[in-house]
Amino acid sequence: ENGRAIADVVAAYSYLHCYEIKGETDSIGRILTQANYYNTSFNKITLVTTKNHLTWALKRSPSFWGIILVELKDSNITFKYIRGAKDNIFFRKENAFMMLWKDEMLKVANEASVPVKRSHTRMEIAEMLSSSLKKSDALQTIQSIISNRLKLRDAV
Numbered sequence: 001e002n003g004r005a006i007a008d009v010v011a012a013y014s015y016l017h018c019y020e021i022k023g024e025t026d027s028i029g030r031i032l033t034q035a036n037y038y039n040t041s042f043n044k045i046t047l048v049t050t051k052n053h054l055t056w057a058l059k060r061s062p063s064f065w066g067i068i069l070v071e072l073k074d075s076n077i078t079f080k081y082i083r084g085a086k087d088n089i090f091f092r093k094e095n096a097f098m099m100l101w102k103d104e105m106l107k108v109a110n111e112a113s114v115p116v117k118r119s120h121t122r123m124e125i126a127e128m129l130s131s132s133l134k135k136s137d138a139l140q141t142i143q144s145i146i147s148n149r150l151k152l153r154d155a156v
Helices: 029-039 051-060 095-096 102-111 123-131 135-155
Strands: 009-014 018-024 044-049 066-073 074-082
Touching: 009 135, 018 029, 018 074, 018 135, 029 044, 029 051, 029 123, 051 066, 095 123, 095 135, 102 123, 102 135, 123 135
Parallel strands: 018 044, 044 066
Antiparallel strands: 009 018, 066 074
């Protein structure tokens, strides 16, 4: 399921927070399909949307998703928190680990003394890491690796 839905923005706190943006002319119904993927990969998720989608979002988006309303007022863009994001009840560590490259997962396994082989698939390694690391450690590790990946990219 890796790569089937690509988040618009991901913020790296001590965990990864997914922000999905649905503008005035976007199809809001597509969020239901995307939610199937985001819900298992991100600990926190927020829908950023416009007034014309707000009623739909409040009724149909998962209750643990945050909602931010974006409005244009007097040539200024405003952001209003309608609902804060809560911990995602469907989060699965193994899906979150799938955001990492195989070499990154192998390094995590080595540092955590999780016995894996290079011949294991990414999913097998993700499952082994998931069963060996606490949720908080998994979230911090994934966030750290992705943040470092971005720093390396920006340094080039």
